[in-house]
Amino acid sequence: MxxxxxxxxxxxxxxxxxxxxxxxxxxxxxxxxxxxxxxxxxxxxxxxxxxxxxxxxxxxxxxxxxxxxxxxxxxxxxxxxxxxxxxxxxxxxxxxxxxxxxxxxxxxxxxxxxxxxxxxxxxxxxxxxxxxxxxxxxxxxxxxxxxxxxxxxxxxxxxxxxxxxxxxxxxxxxxxxxxxxxxxxxxxxxxxxxxPRASAASPQMKLEWNIFTQSWATLRLGLGQTPAVSRSIVGNSWFWFVGAIYLTQIPAYAKDWLHGDETVVTLVLTLFSVGIALGSLLCERLSGHKVEIGLVPFGSFGLTLFGLLWWWHSGDVPPAATPHDWLALLGMSEAWWVLLAIVGLGVFGGFYIVPLYALIQSRTPEQERSRVIAANNILNALFMVVSAIVTIVLLTLVELTIPQLFLVVSLLNIGVNAYIFRIVPEFTMRFMIWLLSHSMYRVEHRDLQQIPEEGAALLVCNHVSFVDALLIGGAVRRPIRFVMYYKIYQLPVLNFVFRTAGAIPIAGRNEDPETYERAFKQIAAYLADGELVCIFPEGKLTTDGEIDEFKGGLSRIIEQTPVPVIPLALQGLWGSFFSRDPAKGFFRRLWSRVTLVAGSAIPVEAAQPALLRERVSQLRGNLR
CATH class of the missing domain: 1.20.1250.20 (MFS general substrate transporter like domains)
Known part of the structure; x- marks a missing residue:
């Protein structure tokens, strides 16, 4: 759509x-x-x-x-x-x-x-x-x-x-x-x-006027949210820590390291601001109109990369008898790497900050949202004050140069965000999904509005490749619990993604009865909690590109927990590197177009395996 x-x-x-x-x-x-x-x-x-x-x-x-x-x-x-x-x-x-x-x-x-x-x-x-x-x-x-x-x-x-x-x-x-x-x-x-009118979320709230006790209570509320929200607040404040250091040092850097006049300061500020504006605008296109926190690790990587680039090329611009103006600086090839680093910092800063704000807004209860954002503002202010203190210590007591300060900030960025992504592995998982769907494949979606915004539903889809779950998970806004063959679940690297996403490993009844029964219990529990569960009813990857018979486990699921069934179909994956096509190759069909199509919900009483296979086949059409 x-x-x-x-x-x-x-x-x-x-x-x-x-x-x-x-x-x-x-x-x-x-x-x-x-x-x-x-x-x-x-x-x-x-x-x-x-x-x-x-x-x-x-x-x-x-x-x-x-x-x-x-x-x-x-x-x-x-x-x-x-x-x-x-x-x-x-x-x-x-x-x-x-x-x-x-x-x-x-x-x-x-x-x-x-x-x-x-x-x-x-x-x-x-x-x-x-x-x-x-x-x-x-x-x-x-x-x-x-x-x-x-x-x-x-x-x-x-x-x-x-x-x-x-x-x-x-x-x-x-x-x-x-x-x-x-x-x-x-x-x-x-x-x-x-x-337009925006109604109050909690009009019955009693105001607490003691600013000190309430500030502490607000901080506790913000940092006491789910790990994804609380660490997003920390990540947001870290961005302002980094940004405050860069913005504060720009005038002195332009004078002492770019050997420029006041117009060079304006040029650097303009490039940094335009970079953030550009990165902020690109977030919508890169995220596919949804809150895509996979962009946050991408943005963090760029902040480190371009910070290091800025440090490495500082000192390239030669001094002159009179300070350079902005036009003279643009005419010097030695300055281009520095200016590119400044724009890159801004662009990747936009990739970093916009999804964090959107996540905080979308995952915070409405009646707490303003106070959580207030907690974020308090922490932002605290981090900016700390950044000023750290800058003074490093520049005056440790006697670092401004480029060396940028090097320290870039290295600190690795440590801080490694901590955030370790505590909340969802960031890394979503980044891997986002990277896959924006590197090897061009993923398009059709009629995904058929998937309900809330409430339980069972998704059934044809099984073409080892990365089907990643592509579906990256396309659908709601979290999905995937049921997958336990040997695929255990694949190196992908296992981290599957575990983080709460995937359910399953084995054949005769192959591992304990894993088989445990899988159905997990499926029933997820559906009872109102979540989306996706299964591949063929029970295995296709070996010829065609859709195999749907197994009877599907009927057992909806008998245990009657929920609407949504048919899905993947088009264009057969022949790609992660399929079982004998003629596949890594570069064959690289950057190929893959489409995920959703059909209308099928009532529980009509959701028989044969009918569902027919619906999925119709959705897939002739494009394997």
Whole structure:
């Protein structure tokens, strides 16, 4: 079934007003913060070390995420999210009015107060921002919607940073910045008026106003979710740890290692932001419109690879009598590897972060979603603070260079994600399935909406190759418990995937009676729990490409646990490397087109082996 592009969401009222509102908010955050930093550095009369004030700005902006995220998570569940967004955006106008007065009067204290208030605004907006998406979007739109949000956020951050530089270069910078921040806040409030109603998840919730006890309780709630969700939160925060280190060092790196001027800083920031935007958008296509956490190991691999590439080629750009501008740098072949590494980091960062956000949203109970995202925000802030401390220690006490810092971060990325993937092997399993279906085969799907979104069902399919289960598991959104011949279940490498997926090994009744009986007990237990179970009723791989007789074990399953039966058919696998075709070869039919077709459900009373074989044969047609 064809799926609409994620860009079609930009034409829908349930997404576009929210997208504009959150993008304007991210733009205004960075426009004001960067303008304040530049004012401290170049415009205001300040005695003493200006770097202290710059660090204070960073602290004032991030502190509210520690203080108010837990409260924001409660608000996001007790009150309608659309009303909360409008209230937060109305407050932004007042905050920016205070900041504007600060700029017009050169009053640093007012500017810092507005900066702290904008941090509070962002802390309150974050849980609502991510918890509203599952309410506004269909399941198949969640990855695409998250990709657009991440794209909009990073491009807005970039635009705000560049816009601040342009405005602050003006002689009359104060009125320009003052008018801009108030205008953008007003536009954000106006766009929020068109956000459709998003009802409260837990209107009966009693608010806990003690921010310290509630912050601890919120963190425990987030990290106490299922391992997939809790480790996704850790992985998400690790991304911000890594990103904060790279983004913080870009100005100094551009000056000392690329020997560039201010335009080179802008070029590097642009490439990094565009890379993340591109990676975020590609997630939808690579994931097949579903939450595909198999992209997370792929993204982690890219973060390490391009981080190492950045370190390796640092120092290639020769110094000059005067700093290079961005055009001169682009004309130097020595800089291309560094610039490629920066874009690659951004792209694979998008592959890493978007599925994690989508998983947290889709697998968290609705009545806890805002608080879980609040826990994620608290942990993000903590990781960013730790990243600043680690950076100071490594650069000043250990006396590493900036490229050596990038090397350490890249190696740490291997260790952190190895821990996450070991605790939650589903990430690795899904990556292997995703890699198979995007390397050796081009997998297409037809009529998979016949498979129910919830509730038990028995899937029956023809058995063509050793990787049938992987291809079906990668195509269907819901987890599937596969029943397979125990010798295939025990195959090296694939056994890890099958065990992680909860596959059920089965043997012939005369071959291993104990395994045979245990398999039927497991099947009945899974179906009783409302899960999907898939069997290959032929009992063995086809040796000639044709569909063999369906065995009687199928009837025993539905007699024990009567559930709807969904026929499936795989087309195009015969002759591939993993089939038993005598003429197969590794390169024969490499990247061949494989299709998984689903038929309509068959009632239990009609689900006889002969009829099911006939339905599967009809679905497969003449394409073996």
């Amino acid at each position: 064809s799926q609409a592009s994620q860009f079609s969401l930009l034409g829908k009222r349930r997404f576009l007003p929210f997208f504009i509102t959150q993008s304007l908010g991210a733009f205004n955050d960075n426009l004001f913060k960067q303008s304040l930093i530049l004012a401290i550095l170049y415009k205001l009369a300040i005695d003493g070390d200006r770097s202290i004030w710059i660090n204070l700005c960073a602290l004032l902006f991030i502190l509210p995420f520690f203080l108010f995220s837990a409260l924001a998570g409660q608000f996001g569940e007790k009150y309608p999210k659309d009303a909360l967004i409008r209230l937060i955006k109305l407050a932004e106008i007042g905050i920016m009015a205070i900041g504007a007065i600060g700029f017009l009067s050169n009053h640093l204290a007012l500017m810092l107060l507005a900066l702290f208030a904008m941090g509070t605004h962002s802390a309150l907006f974050g849980p609502v921002k991510y918890s509203i998406l599952p309410q506004a979007l269909h399941e198949q739109e969640l990855v695409g919607g998250n990709g657009l949000v991440e794209m909009g956020t990073f491009l807005a951050i970039l635009a705000g940073t560049i816009g601040a530089g342009v405005m602050m270069s003006s002689t009359h910078y104060a009125p320009v910045v003052a008018c801009a921040v108030v205008l953008v806040a007003a536009l954000g409030y106006l766009s929020s008026q068109w956000i």
